[in-house]
Amino acid sequence: MPTTASAAHSLADVTASNSTLSRFLHGLPGVDAVGLEARAASLGTRSIKTTAKAYAIDLAISMVDLTTLEGADTPGKVRALGAKAVRPDPTDRTTPTTAAVCVYPDMVAVAKEAVAGSGVKVASVATAFPAGRAALEVKLADVRDAVSAGADEIDMVIDRGAFLAGHYLKVYDEIVAVKETCGAARLKVIFETGELSTYDNIRRASWLGMLAGADFIKTSTGKVAVNATPANTLLMLEAVRDFRAQTGVQVGVKPAGGIRTSKDAIKFLVLVNETAGEDWLDNHWFRFGASSLLNDLLMQRQKLATGRYSGPDYVTVD
Amino acid sequence: MSEKTEKTERLSVFKTYKLYIGGKFPRSESGRVYEVTTATSAADAAGKGKWLANAPLSSRKDARDAVVAARKAFGGWSGATAYNRGQILYRIAEMLEGRREQFVREVADAEGLSKSKAAAQVDAAIDRWVWYAGWTDKIAQVVGGGNPVAGPFFNLSSPEPTGVVAVLAPQESSFLGLVSVVAPVIATGNTAVVIASEKSPLPALSLGEVLATSDLPGGVVNILSGRTAEIAAPLAAHQDVNAIDLAGADDVLAKELEIAAADNLKRVLRPQPVDYATTPGTERMTAFLETKTVWHPTGSLGASGSSY
Numbered sequence: 001m002p003t004t005a006s007a008a009h010s011l012a013d014v015t016a017s018n019s020t021l022s023r024f025l026h027g028l029p030g031v032d033a034v035g036l037e038a039r040a041a042s043l044g045t046r047s048i049k050t051t052a053k054a055y056a057i058d059l060a061i062s063m064v065d066l067t068t069l070e071g072a073d074t075p076g077k078v079r080a081l082g083a084k085a086v087r088p089d090p091t092d093r094t095t096p097t098t099a100a101v102c103v104y105p106d107m108v109a110v111a112k113e114a115v116a117g118s119g120v121k122v123a124s125v126a127t128a129f130p131a132g133r134a135a136l137e138v139k140l141a142d143v144r145d146a147v148s149a150g151a152d153e154i155d156m157v158i159d160r161g162a163f164l165a166g167h168y169l170k171v172y173d174e175i176v177a178v179k180e181t182c183g184a185a186r187l188k189v190i191f192e193t194g195e196l197s198t199y200d201n202i203r204r205a206s207w208l209g210m211l212a213g214a215d216f217i218k219t220s221t222g223k224v225a226v227n228a229t230p231a232n233t234l235l236m237l238e239a240v241r242d243f244r245a246q247t248g249v250q251v252g253v254k255p256a257g258g259i260r261t262s263k264d265a266i267k268f269l270v271l272v273n274e275t276a277g278e279d280w281l282d283n284h285w286f287r288f289g290a291s292s293l294l295n296d297l298l299m300q301r302q303k304l305a306t307g308r309y310s311g312p313d314y315v316t317v318d
Numbered sequence: 319m320s321e322k323t324e325k326t327e328r329l330s331v332f333k334t335y336k337l338y339i340g341g342k343f344p345r346s347e348s349g350r351v352y353e354v355t356t357a358t359s360a361a362d363a364a365g366k367g368k369w370l371a372n373a374p375l376s377s378r379k380d381a382r383d384a385v386v387a388a389r390k391a392f393g394g395w396s397g398a399t400a401y402n403r404g405q406i407l408y409r410i411a412e413m414l415e416g417r418r419e420q421f422v423r424e425v426a427d428a429e430g431l432s433k434s435k436a437a438a439q440v441d442a443a444i445d446r447w448v449w450y451a452g453w454t455d456k457i458a459q460v461v462g463g464g465n466p467v468a469g470p471f472f473n474l475s476s477p478e479p480t481g482v483v484a485v486l487a488p489q490e491s492s493f494l495g496l497v498s499v500v501a502p503v504i505a506t507g508n509t510a511v512v513i514a515s516e517k518s519p520l521p522a523l524s525l526g527e528v529l530a531t532s533d534l535p536g537g538v539v540n541i542l543s544g545r546t547a548e549i550a551a552p553l554a555a556h557q558d559v560n561a562i563d564l565a566g567a568d569d570v571l572a573k574e575l576e577i578a579a580a581d582n583l584k585r586v587l588r589p590q591p592v593d594y595a596t597t598p599g600t601e602r603m604t605a606f607l608e609t610k611t612v613w614h615p616t617g618s619l620g621a622s623g624s625s626y
Contacts, residue, residue, distance in 0.1 A: 312558065
């Protein structure tokens with residue numbers, strides 16, 4: 001990693017052309033895949049119990065982007081999701097709210113109404129989610145739609161085809177354009193790590209996204225076989241840590257898809273604390289993209305509160 | 319090569335007894351085991367029989383995992399046709415028959431019985447599977463049916479399985495008793511988390527190997543070994559367990575568990591003196607059934623002149 005005193009200045013130059021950008025991204029140190037996975041696995045063995053567990057569960061609940069991204073989403077389902085985000089466990093009012101609900105652009109207005117006045121944000125996927133295969137104009141229109149309907153956060157997908165073909169500047173320009181269109185809305189950039197094939201690519205994509213002005217970098221859409229894993233999230237956490245060290249700009253991380261149990265969620269929180277640091281242990285800087293995770297967190301919370309194992313009869317059916 | 323090789327004594331291969339949870343054979347999450355010994359009348363009293371094997375000493379987390387597996391299996395098993403469940407139960411009996419010798423040895427060791435007496439126990443247990451296999455598609459006719467009502471309605475009652483049942487297997491009858499409490503629970507479509515006899519869990523753990531090869535979906539029966547009181551307490555308090563059979567609990571433990579079970583209104587079958595050698599009634603099946611009654615209007619009887 002370039003660590004000269006004039007780092008910020010040198011980063012301004014790397015996006016001058018596709019070849020400078022390409023040279024910079026390929027100049028990033030290669031990822032030691034075995035070491036990365038071993039590190040992620042070893043951090044996953046930490047034992048988090050009693051009060052630390054209670055803290056971690058509440059923190060994890062407050063970091064959930066409660067998500068429904070199905071073709072069969074109805075306004076009723078989105079309203080139900082909103083109600084759940086505002087009050088995850090109606091039997092226990094000490095339960096924190098989730099960070100946000102995440103829906104398709106056409107459901108933003110409904111979601112906005114459902115969470116009105118609660119502090120829960122509305123995130124919307126856009127830019128021809130999940131494939132991202134559309135013309136830039138179409139993607140930007142998608143974003144404008146979501147923002148004008150009141151979305152607080154936009155989750156965009158990068159053009160993986162262009163990225164894999166080496167057209168990094170195209171991907172960069174697209175992110176910049178989307179960021180401009182977002183206005184005040186925070187931008188999460190989804191790399192779909194499962195389609196990037198290598199850890200090196202994930203590191204490059206992370207830097208590319210951050211250079212282009214992403215507020216969050218996000219692992220996946222949840223629509224492919226491989227989603228968030230401890231290893232790829234660890235890698236992205238290293239990237240945001242290094243990026244802040246170099247530029248002073250803090251970027252958030254959002255693993256999404258495949259995180260279903262409290263145990264998994266707590267492992268991710270350990271990764272955050274040990275890699276990026278405490279500054280990221282806040283729902284402004286770290287999120288979980290999940291739907292079924294919340295129920296498991298609530299069941300664990302009930303178990304801690306009552307001492308009895310809870311069951312799916314005591315949480316909502318989503 | 320020379321024909322003359324020295325005859326060496328063969329080392330026997332010891333079996334690692336493992337739990338049966340969700341169709342898999344895990345060790346205890348806790349990593350603990352305990353020693354299982356033979357029961358010879360006098361030595362048993364002193365607690366010093368011959369060492370047989372190490373059995374997993376389950377923790378409450380194993381119990382929790384077993385409940386999750388049982389809940390997951392419930393939809394499929396309760397939704398299977400009664401006829402299909404009967405076939406699978408019969409298949410279990412077939413598989414047991416093939417392993418008869420092994421179970422005779424294990425029961426003889428566990429209960430300090432002679433080989434012929436142990437064989438009689440195993441035969442009775444196999445017959446009991448067959449007996450309950452026959453009941454799967456008949457129990458609804460016996461405890462359900464059409465009810466006469468004073469109105470233009472069909473009124474039908476049918477029994478439905480209660481859900482996930484925690485079963486404390488009898489402490490003394492390590493195999494016949496076990497089968498006699500597990501078979502009726504699953505025959506009607508419930509799924510079970512079974513705590514094997516604390517002193518003699520080996521026949522129960524071997525039963526898991528039979529179930530795994532009998533077309534029984536994973537998770538329908540989950541078998542835990544260990545300290546009955548330690549595993550039963552979290553099960554009795556578990557909000558996702560719908561019923562508990564206290565056959566293997568003593569009076570003190572049974573009372574404690576019944577109190578814990580009251581929290582989510584579990585069905586509780588209290589311990590009672592049972593002679594497992596005699597043919598049972600239908601009580602163990604009906605204890606874990608809920609009656610659903612539906613009213614269906616017949617329409618106006620007068621107009622159509624129908625005989626309904």
